[in-house]
Amino acid sequence: LQVDLWQPSSPFHIVEGTVADVRVPQNTSRSLLPYLQQANIQYTILISDLQQAIENQTGVRSHRNRRSLSGYNYEVYHSLEEIEDWMHYLNRTYSDLVHMFSVGKSYEGRPLYVLKLGKRSRPYKKAVWIDCGIHAREWIGPAFCQWFVKEALQTYQTDPDMRKMLTQLYFYIMPVFNVDGYHFSWTNDRFWRKTRSKNIRFHCHGVDANRNWKVKWCDEGASLHPCDDTYCGPFPESEPEVKAVAHFLRKHRKQIKAYLSFHAYAQMLLYPYSYKYATIPNFNCVEAAAYNAVNALQSAYGVRYRYGPASSTLYVSSGSSMDWAYKNGIPYAFAFELRDTGHFGFLLPEMLIKPTCTETMLAVKNITLHLLKKCH
Numbered sequence: 001l002q003v004d005l006w007q008p009s010s011p012f013h014i015v016e017g018t019v020a021d022v023r024v025p026q027n028t029s030r031s032l033l034p035y036l037q038q039a040n041i042q043y044t045i046l047i048s049d050l051q052q053a054i055e056n057q058t059g060v061r062s063h064r065n066r067r068s069l070s071g072y073n074y075e076v077y078h079s080l081e082e083i084e085d086w087m088h089y090l091n092r093t094y095s096d097l098v099h100m101f102s103v104g105k106s107y108e109g110r111p112l113y114v115l116k117l118g119k120r121s122r123p124y125k126k127a128v129w130i131d132c133g134i135h136a137r138e139w140i141g142p143a144f145c146q147w148f149v150k151e152a153l154q155t156y157q158t159d160p161d162m163r164k165m166l167t168q169l170y171f172y173i174m175p176v177f178n179v180d181g182y183h184f185s186w187t188n189d190r191f192w193r194k195t196r197s198k199n200i201r202f203h204c205h206g207v208d209a210n211r212n213w214k215v216k217w218c219d220e221g222a223s224l225h226p227c228d229d230t231y232c233g234p235f236p237e238s239e240p241e242v243k244a245v246a247h248f249l250r251k252h253r254k255q256i257k258a259y260l261s262f263h264a265y266a267q268m269l270l271y272p273y274s275y276k277y278a279t280i281p282n283f284n285c286v287e288a289a290a291y292n293a294v295n296a297l298q299s300a301y302g303v304r305y306r307y308g309p310a311s312s313t314l315y316v317s318s319g320s321s322m323d324w325a326y327k328n329g330i331p332y333a334f335a336f337e338l339r340d341t342g343h344f345g346f347l348l349p350e351m352l353i354k355p356t357c358t359e360t361m362l363a364v365k366n367i368t369l370h371l372l373k374k375c376h
Contacts, residue, residue, distance in 0.1 A: 104244025136181030145175035147357035207233035213324035221317030259325035266337035270310035285375035300359035
């Protein structure tokens with residue numbers, strides 16, 4: 001029985017007493033369900049017609065207002081082309097606060113765009129790195145990155161906290177990290193996760209861009225098989241996207257004080273380590289930041305996030321960007337797992353973009369303001 005594992009990301013993490021979310025083709029479900037009953041495994045059907053749910057998101061885009069970019073709709077999912085047009089537009093329109101640049105090219109030759117956000121108030125400023133869409137199918141990530149930029153630009157004049165953030169810090173925001181995979185999830189396979197690099201021997205595409213970093217590379221929680229969803233790649237930084245971002249972060253490691261990466265789904269705020277059960281040296285500061293961020297997030301709609309070290313809160317995984325950032329001297333490294341906890345999974349409806357981004361925004365502002373205060 002071929003199933004696509006949604007949660008956890010690897011079969012190694014399936015243990016007795018935990019929940020696993022799987023996607024199965026229609027014809028497989030006919031044989032899977034009797035099998036589960038026989039094995040006495042409880043199950044719930046969360047989405048009975050997945051095809052319909054996909055078409056509701058990407059189908060006929062008649063309701064999509066493709067008006068001018070000034071009327072850009074932040075409450076729908078956008079294709080890569082739309083997101084890139086939007087970035088170019090902001091670069092032209094808000095030249096005092098936005099600077100767009102590319103850190104390199106993807107496997108398929110697409111530019112890897114980053115927005116640098118902030119007032120050019122002084123020559124040297126600390127910075128925060130934010131990336132979204134390392135995993136292609138996690139569409140709520142890129143939606144949040146766009147939301148963050150919108151909020152920053154719209155409230156800069158009126159919100160003293162935002163003003164302080166943009167005056168004292170730079171934000172490097174990468175709305176779509178895995179551009180090839182994201183594009184592919186729009187055009188070919190909605191549930192694609194990896195990059196799109198080719199593997200000659202196995203005729204499988206892609207590497208898990210969050211298992212490809214040079215930190216305990218290809219150890220526990222990563223796979224050596226090119227066809228697996230958690231394939232770590234032939235060597236660390238084999239993926240041009242990972243290599244380009246790692247190079248940029250290394251070059252600016254003294255300036256960048258926080259690394260925030262946005263994923264879905266699980267409703268968690270995770271910090272290092274992912275690859276081992278151990279306490280980080282600056283645990284107290286990071287733990288306090290996480291605790292306060294999760295409380296801020298909950299204040300909006302009552303949504304509770306679990307928080308803690310990734311290894312014990314989610315599962316052990318090696319070669320992750322968050323661990324790498326932390327190991328390379330960025331003291332605050334976090335990975336968000338946004339909504340939900342499985343009811344919609346990767347198909348979070350567009351009507352939930354606004355509440356999800358609104359609450360996440362509170363958490364991110366909270367972490368950023370924590371950063372500006374000295375923590376001992």
